[in-house]
Amino acid sequence: QVQLVESGGGLVQPGGSLRLSCAASGSIFSINVMGWYRQAPGKQRELVAHITNGGSTHYADSVKGRFTISRDNAKNTVYLQMNSLKPEDTAVYYCNLRIVSDYWGQGTQVTVSS
Numbered sequence: 001q002v003q004l005v006e007s008g009g010g011l012v013q014p015g016g017s018l019r020l021s022c023a024a025s026g027s028i029f030s031i032n033v034m035g036w037y038r039q040a041p042g043k044q045r046e047l048v049a050h051i052t053n054g055g056s057t058h059y060a061d062s063v064k065g066r067f068t069i070s071r072d073n074a075k076n077t078v079y080l081q082m083n084s085l086k087p088e089d090t091a092v093y094y095c096n097l098r099i100v101s102d103y104w105g106q107g108t109q110v111t112v113s114s
Contacts (some may be wrong), residue, residue, distance in 0.1 A: 002026040002103045004095045009108030012085055016112070019078040022095030022105055033098040034071055034078035038091035038110075045094065051078065063089075085112045 008020040020036065035050025049059045049069040057069055070082040076094065090112050095105035 001027060001095060002099075004097055004103055004105035006093070006095045006105040006108045009043075009093060009110045011111045011113065012062075013085060013114050014085060014112055017080070017081070017086050018085065018110060020093055020095075020110075022078045024076040024078075024103075025096050028076055028097070029099050030073075030081075031099075033096075035080070035096045036069065036080045036097070037096055038089075039094070040091040045051045048093070049076045049080065050096070050098075059079075076100060082110070085110075087112050 003025050004022055006022045008018060012018050031053055033050050033052050036048040037045050038048050039045040047060055048063055049067055051057045051069045051071050053073060066084045071078040091110060093110050094107045094108040097103040
């Protein structure tokens, strides 16, 4: 059984910053990929960024240079530092853990609005 617990969402003005955290617990293998997806109203869920246990990262073009993903393997925790936020970043952000199967967090709302 794998559980993912997210935190850090909220309301922020355009240009502001937020930091999301996701802690994984349960039967987690050392080799895995952790990441963040988001889903805006009326749109499909999309990849924001992911990071392997070795530290390799991948970002969606829309967030490159603004978002930074990192992880603490000892704590099985992944972070998403979001800077220079835009209204179009508004969405529910979901933590993802990929081992053999995909596991998802409950989602955390990020709203960028003045």
